[in-house]
Amino acid sequence: MSQEILNSVLAIESEAKALKEKFEEQLSQTNAATDQRVNEAKSNMEHSLEVYKAELKEKNQQKKxxxxxxxxxxxxxxxxxxxxxxxxxxxxxxQDTVKEVLKRYGNS
Known part of the structure; x- marks a missing residue:
């Protein structure tokens, strides 16, 4: 019976190790996917910001x-x-000058 318990414990440890490795692999994949999505979002945001700046500059030049x-x-x-x-x-x-000249010197 002790051999069965030992085998059972070893099987549980093996399953735990496999689960841990699977969890770490999924965590790594999730982190990589998250990093990729963050980088894409950052790139999209930077692109949108550049487009907005260009539009704003054009509007300002037009208003100017x-x-x-x-x-x-x-x-x-x-x-x-x-x-x-x-x-x-x-x-x-x-006209005022002509009037004054006429006034002073008359209609000669």
């Missing part, structure tokens, strides 16, 4: 171009308004 165009348009409108005002004041000055 639109702003610069609006500023240029406003600038040209202001310049035109100032030129018109200058020409109007210049005509007023000429």
């Amino acid at each position: 171009a639109e702003f610069e165009a609006k500023v240029k348009e406003d600038e040209l409108a202001e310049i035109a308004a100032l030129k018109e005002r200058f020409n109007h004041l210049k005509q007023d000055l000429v």
Whole structure:
């Protein structure tokens, strides 16, 4: 009977060792799969971030171009308004000068 117990204990130890090896192999596979998924997720995230940065840069450049165009348009409108005002004041000055000359020297 003691031989049977010994054989039974050895069989249990052998099964335990096999289970331990199987568990360690599965753990190793799980760790490898997890590492791979983490690396893929990290790569996808980095790619998405680069795409987002490129889109954001393009939007900012577009907004900058639109702003610069609006500023240029406003600038040209202001310049035109100032030129018109200058020409109007210049005509007023000429008319006032003619009036003053006529007033001082008469219609000769």
